[in-house]
Amino acid sequence: MIVQLEHLHCSYGRTEALRGLSLAVPEGSTYALIGANGAGKTTTLKVLMNMLVPSHGTATVLGVDSRRLAPRELAQIGYVSENQVLPGGLRVGEFLKFLRPFYGSWDIELERSILQRLALPTEQRIRDLSHGMRLKMALAGALPFRPRLLVLDEPFSGLDPLVRDEFMDQLLHHAGEMTILISSHELAEIENVTTHVGFIQAGKVLFEESMEELTGRSRAVRITLRRAAVQPAQLPPGWMQVSADGNVLSFIHTRFSADSLAAQIDSILPGVTHVDVQPLPLRAIFTTLARAARER
Amino acid sequence: MVWHLFKKDVRLLWPFALIVVAGQAVNGALHFVRDHFVTSLPFGYVTILYPMVVLMGMASLAVTLVHQDPLPGTAHDWLVRPVPRRDLLLAKLLFVILLIHLPMLLLDFSEATFIGTPAREALFAASTRSVFLFCAITAPALMLGAVTASLAEAILVGAVVALGLAAVILVLSASPPYSSPRSPMGLGWVPTAVTHAGLLLVSAAIVVFQYFRRRTRTARTVAAIALLALVPLSYLPFAPSFAVQQWLSPTATEQVRIDVGLAQETRTRTPATGADAAGPGDRLSSPLQRSAIQLQLPVRIGQMPRDSILFVDRINVRLIGPGDRLRYQGVGNCIRNLYSTGTACFPSEYASVATGTYAIPVQTLILPKQVYTELKFEPLRVEVDYFLTLFTGRPQVSLGTSERLRPVAGMGLCRTGIDEDGDAVNLNCVSARTPPACMTIVLEDPRTHVHNPPLHQCGFDYSPVIRGPFEDPLVRFRITLPFSDLSHLIRFPIDAPQIQDARLLLKTYAPAAHLRRQLIFPAARLSDWEAPWAKAKEATAGSPYRLAN
Numbered sequence: 001m002i003v004q005l006e007h008l009h010c011s012y013g014r015t016e017a018l019r020g021l022s023l024a025v026p027e028g029s030t031y032a033l034i035g036a037n038g039a040g041k042t043t044t045l046k047v048l049m050n051m052l053v054p055s056h057g058t059a060t061v062l063g064v065d066s067r068r069l070a071p072r073e074l075a076q077i078g079y080v081s082e083n084q085v086l087p088g089g090l091r092v093g094e095f096l097k098f099l100r101p102f103y104g105s106w107d108i109e110l111e112r113s114i115l116q117r118l119a120l121p122t123e124q125r126i127r128d129l130s131h132g133m134r135l136k137m138a139l140a141g142a143l144p145f146r147p148r149l150l151v152l153d154e155p156f157s158g159l160d161p162l163v164r165d166e167f168m169d170q171l172l173h174h175a176g177e178m179t180i181l182i183s184s185h186e187l188a189e190i191e192n193v194t195t196h197v198g199f200i201q202a203g204k205v206l207f208e209e210s211m212e213e214l215t216g217r218s219r220a221v222r223i224t225l226r227r228a229a230v231q232p233a234q235l236p237p238g239w240m241q242v243s244a245d246g247n248v249l250s251f252i253h254t255r256f257s258a259d260s261l262a263a264q265i266d267s268i269l270p271g272v273t274h275v276d277v278q279p280l281p282l283r284a285i286f287t288t289l290a291r292a293a294r295e296r
Numbered sequence: 297m298v299w300h301l302f303k304k305d306v307r308l309l310w311p312f313a314l315i316v317v318a319g320q321a322v323n324g325a326l327h328f329v330r331d332h333f334v335t336s337l338p339f340g341y342v343t344i345l346y347p348m349v350v351l352m353g354m355a356s357l358a359v360t361l362v363h364q365d366p367l368p369g370t371a372h373d374w375l376v377r378p379v380p381r382r383d384l385l386l387a388k389l390l391f392v393i394l395l396i397h398l399p400m401l402l403l404d405f406s407e408a409t410f411i412g413t414p415a416r417e418a419l420f421a422a423s424t425r426s427v428f429l430f431c432a433i434t435a436p437a438l439m440l441g442a443v444t445a446s447l448a449e450a451i452l453v454g455a456v457v458a459l460g461l462a463a464v465i466l467v468l469s470a471s472p473p474y475s476s477p478r479s480p481m482g483l484g485w486v487p488t489a490v491t492h493a494g495l496l497l498v499s500a501a502i503v504v505f506q507y508f509r510r511r512t513r514t515a516r517t518v519a520a521i522a523l524l525a526l527v528p529l530s531y532l533p534f535a536p537s538f539a540v541q542q543w544l545s546p547t548a549t550e551q552v553r554i555d556v557g558l559a560q561e562t563r564t565r566t567p568a569t570g571a572d573a574a575g576p577g578d579r580l581s582s583p584l585q586r587s588a589i590q591l592q593l594p595v596r597i598g599q600m601p602r603d604s605i606l607f608v609d610r611i612n613v614r615l616i617g618p619g620d621r622l623r624y625q626g627v628g629n630c631i632r633n634l635y636s637t638g639t640a641c642f643p644s645e646y647a648s649v650a651t652g653t654y655a656i657p658v659q660t661l662i663l664p665k666q667v668y669t670e671l672k673f674e675p676l677r678v679e680v681d682y683f684l685t686l687f688t689g690r691p692q693v694s695l696g697t698s699e700r701l702r703p704v705a706g707m708g709l710c711r712t713g714i715d716e717d718g719d720a721v722n723l724n725c726v727s728a729r730t731p732p733a734c735m736t737i738v739l740e741d742p743r744t745h746v747h748n749p750p751l752h753q754c755g756f757d758y759s760p761v762i763r764g765p766f767e768d769p770l771v772r773f774r775i776t777l778p779f780s781d782l783s784h785l786i787r788f789p790i791d792a793p794q795i796q797d798a799r800l801l802l803k804t805y806a807p808a809a810h811l812r813r814q815l816i817f818p819a820a821r822l823s824d825w826e827a828p829w830a831k832a833k834e835a836t837a838g839s840p841y842r843l844a845n
Contacts, residue, residue, distance in 0.1 A: 141373075
């Protein structure tokens with residue numbers, strides 16, 4: 001595991017942001033950290049970058065305790081955050097030139113190509129850049145040294161569609177070369193690159209699994225009956241957001257398998273005429289799980 | 297990486313640094329004009345206030361420098377970069393040295409040499425000012441920068457800390473034991489220097505802690521506690537201060553043979569020539585008289601070197617009753633001020649102008665009135681510790697009454713001239729060293745040797761360097777020799793008509809040694825030593841037990 005967090009606790013004054021959070025990011029994966037606002041995603045990333053110190057628990061990054069991250073490890077980690085404060089007085093080109101000597105693996109050709117792809121104006125001062133351009137600038141400063149681990153904290157926040165596409169293009173271009181740990185609300189954007197998902201709720205990871213498993217077990221199910229549909233008194237495990245409309249019963253199955261669904265229908269829903277099962281996008285899975293978690 | 301990081305800061309801050317350097321250059325120019333030309337009073341105020349603006353600029357630059365890579369917070373890009381913290385800190389220090397202190401040192405050196413100060417003296421003054429400002433301004437500013445994230449926050453925190461410290465100092469000054477005299481007079485520089493050294497250590501510790509640990513809340517708490525702990529340092533007890541002064545003394549204490557003993561004759565005050573022997577009896581103001589009593593001890597001072605002045609820095613007195621019971625101990629030449637904070641101390645000064653020995657038949661000792669009233673008739677063993685400073689005279693120097701700025705031995709660079717009213721001669725000096733502790737000046741006609749009453753004054757500062765050179769590296773002082781007495785009724789022999797042919801004879805005294813002497817009166821009664829004026833007042837009041845108010 002390139003990142004391993006165990007029983008992390010972290011507080012801002014009296015507010016506990018992380019409450020025993022544990023997760024593991026496999027090397028080479030693109031790990032999406034998803035959760036509602038205030039769930040603890042940004043805090044988690046800041047702890048693993050040693051910007052915040054946990055009150056309890058351990059965070060290991062590249063095999064090193066995050067509190068002991070030295071320049072040697074930081075030279076292998078790229079970090080981009082929506083709130084990142086860059087040295088505003090420097091020009092884009094000056095900033096990249098300033099960064100070069102810190103990274104032994106800095107690839108100037110790659111830097112040029114990224115600058116070109118992201119269409120960054122090298123002569124402009126960073127403080128004069130728009131929010132989107134600054135995020136692109138941060139990405140341009142996080143990729144040319146080919147990091148082993150790229151940490152992205154809400155990188156699409158406030159970006160217009162064009163910039164978002166440019167940003168995603170860069171990510172897709174480099175995905176596979178590195179491990180990416182990304183926290184984002186823009187689930188539609190990251191769905192295509194994500195290999196693993198961790199779902200955070202109130203400072204804890206509710207579940208983490210591979211994207212394949214998650215999408216494999218989540219389905220939108222629509223059952224047509226001969227008579228008027230009624231919501232079953234006892235819902236089978238994994239059935240969520242159940243609704244009845246005429247003779248159609250709809251729900252989201254979060255523990256889907258074709259065999260188990262057939263067995264469940266046979267046991268509680270007689271007179272089924274048609275069953276429609278559709279795969280769910282990550283966004284729908286997230287909203288379903290988030291609502292369920294909130295209701296709990 | 298130090299140089300690389302330094303270059304980044306230069307790229308970002310060179311306009312600010314240039315403004316500060318320009319400000320320093322203007323400051324030097326203003327002082328040059330003030331030293332060379334007669335200027336107006338408002339201009340004088342400008343030369344005093346303007347340097348404060350430059351110093352604030354320096355402090356702001358140091359704070360802004362640290363804020364280029366802020367230590368508090370979690371959003372700054374440098375935190376996720378492989379920037380070695382040690383290199384970052386060294387780069388900041390390099391910036392402070394090369395872009396703040398080096399230009400200042402060069403400008404200060406230029407200002408001092410331009411005015412005519414010898415290069416060695418000018419370099420000494422410029423370097424000591426640079427070290428002083430690093431301890432007092434730049435290092436604390438770096439500390440402030442390390443625990444804040446923006447200039448506005450730094451100003452707010454700085455103001456709160458300054459107000460808090462001022463309040464603590466005010467409260468301490470008004471309450472015992474801090475209100476008692478600690479290191480008065482010429483030794484005052486020692487606690488100041490120790491406090492500044494402490495401030496430098498605290499600043500360094502906090503800055504290093506923040507760069508390597510980055511725990512802002514802890515750093516702020518520790519800094520606040522440490523700054524509070526520094527306050528008592530400015531009340532350093534007298535004994536260590538005097539020990540430091542003895543250690544720095546140009547003459548070894550053992551080589552000084554001055555002896556303090558019991559005098560045969562008593563109660564005869566003999567005025568000194570050249571330098572008046574003055575005791576507190578002449579100086580105690582009325583409110584102080586209400587709380588204190590003066591005694592006149594029969595003391596003889598012998599073996600005084602020729603052409604010297606002996607100054608009593610401190611008298612510690614212990615009154616021991618029968619059975620070795622300590623009845624009182626305290627300072628015998630200082631008294632708590634009744635109507636304000638702090639204490640008032642009264643110097644005693646003895647001169648040996650020509651004879652080589654000069655017997656002082658009386659030595660004044662101040663005791664709290666309550667103590668005296670209680671013990672005045674009791675048999676006591678009185679132990680008196682004298683802390684003394686010996687000044688030796690430099691050769692006399694002659695100056696015209698209207699001279700341009702020129703070097704004067706022991707004084708620095710001086711110019712003379714008649715004041716605007718035409719009723720006095722002004723001696724204005726600029727020096728790269730501490731002004732002479734004592735000096736005697738007389739205005740005389742060289743042809744007839746008729747002269748005005750000599751003016752003798754002592755500034756009492758034994759500091760080896762200029763104290764608090766906030767304005768610039770030089771110290772300025774002015775001595776005015778009037779042609780008449782204070783009432784303007786008595787005209788002195790050298791008056792305006794004779795002034796063109798007159799000359800100033802100037803003699804300065806420098807501290808040569810600091811020594812301790814003890815005097816023990818095995819069996820004494822305090823009432824025997826009561827000053828005659830106090831006795832007279834008591835007699836008028838009609839009661840031997842009441843003191844006059």
